Amino acid sequence: MSDQIDFIDTIELLPLDAWHRARGARMVEFADYHMPIQYEGIMAEHLWTREHAGLFDVSHMGQLQLSGEGLDDALEALIPADVKGLKLGAQRYSLLLDEHGGILDDLMFARWPDSIYMVVNGAVKYDDIAHLRESLPDAITINSLDDRALLALQGPKAFAVLKRHTTGKWPLDALVFMLGGPFEIAGVDAWISRSGYTGEDGFEISIPAESAEMIADLLCAEPEVKPIGLGARDSLRLEAGLPLYGHDLDPETTPVMADLGFALSKRRREEANFPGAARILAERENGPALKRVGLLIDGKQPVREGATVVDSSGTTVGKVTSGGFAPSVGAPIAMAYLPLALAAPGTPVQLSQRGKIHTGIVTAMPFIPHRYVRQPKISGVTS
Structure with a gap:
């Protein structure tokens, strides 16, 4: 396609950098952005999110809007999801x-x-956009929503907090896991989906970047909410058994190796x-040669x-x-790729790190149960 991207070889700032x-916050470089890794401490922030609600700034992620004639067919040529069957407001995980x-x-x-609204990983978003523009027909327009921030409110108190501040065509109760819709937060137009990457109930909130500080202040003024950094986001997703691109997933990995078979729709x-x-x-x-598994580490x-x-x-037989x-588990955990013969839960393993041998056992994931809200949606929410 004719669209061009100016690639920036500098560290970028989040809309909430000064906030x-x-x-x-202790800031670190991640995915070409200055990102908050922690405020009070990773363990404290992790446990707060599991017990209350944490606000995460994930504005480094790429937010894209795809449109044009033949979009569903064109996108299905690149991902294994059922795009054609996706109803208004519904959200899917794909590859x-x-x-x-x-x-x-x-x-x-x-x-x-x-x-179609799409959220891609920040570390590879420019590569993704280039791949989409090269692979999709000229009739498809790709709009990078660079003027929007993305916040994630996660934890068992997230719903109660967000409900106090949202209005919309439907009540917030209408949203169940992987369903979204247009709402207003304190008069600001927002796209809110009941989703996240912590294993907890929660919401991802796309808003104009210029409103991010006001919305963050509003939510963090609630007693149940604290800002949470990148460190706890990583330990939370690890406990939830959720892979991180560039670490647990890469071009050498297939969906079956990564134990992401659910992302391959039946049709x-x-x-x-x-x-x-x-x-x-x-x-x-x-069966694949290698499979992603969970490990409980001794000691x-x-x-x-x-x-x-x-x-x-x-x-070496795996990595x-x-x-x-894992603060909520109270023990060290890991993800690894192992041969199928070693991948069954209960299989003992030995691990080598810096010349020292550790022992552990293969275990099913997630390491703690997901707490997504999946009850039947209110009639009409996708109409």
């Missing part, structure tokens, strides 16, 4: 695949009136017309990304892609 710094079935990114997309599997379908469906039938010392899984002779201490 974070004023609240004592941007290369021609060999490798994962270029994982993403969320939702049906807006006459368009698309039957049609077998998504990128890498032959390879992916063969792995689904026969108190975490194993980190890059540690290896070794057999009794010390030969750890994410790891750390």
Whole structure:
């Protein structure tokens, strides 16, 4: 397509950069942005989110709006989801695949009136946009919503807090997990979906960047809410068994290897017309060479990304892609890719990190139960 992107080789600022710094956030470079890694401390912020509600600034993510004639068919040529069957307001998790079935990114997309709203990972958003523009027909328009901020309010108190401040065509109660709609927060137009990446009930809130500070102040003025940094976001998603692109997912990984088979819709599997379908469906039938699994680590010392899984002779047979201490579990946990013969829950493993051997056991994920709200939606919310 003719659209061009000016790539910026500098560290960018979030709309809330000054807001974070004023609240004592320790800032780090992540995905080409200055991001708050913590305020009070990662463990305290993690536990607060599990017990109350945390506000996360995820404005580094790419927010895209796709529109044009033939959009559903065109998008189905790039991802394995059922785009055509997506109803107004509904949201899905999917994967941007290369021609060999490798994962270029994982993403969320939702049906807006006459368009698709898509959220992609910040670290690869420019690569994703380039891939979409190169692969989609000229009739498809891709609008990068750079003038919008994205906040995530997560935790068991998130609904009660957000309900106090939202108005819309439907009550906030109408939203269940992976459903969204247009609302107003203190007079600001917002797209709100009941979703997130912590394993908790919660909401993702897309708003004009110019209103981000006002909305953040409004929500954090509630006694149940504190701002939460990138460190706790990582430990929360790890406990929830959710992979992070660039760590647990990459182009060498297929959906079956990553244990993301749910992202392959039934119709698309039957049609077998998504990128890498032959390879992916063969792995689904026969099993992949490696599979993403959860590990419970013995003792108190975490194993980190890059540690290896070794057999009794010390030969490397797998690798750890994410790891750390899990505050809600009270023990170190990790994700790793292992051969199928070692991937069954209950299988003991040995891990090598900096010359030291650790032991652990393969366990089912998530490490703690998800608390998504899935009760039947109110009639008419998607009409």
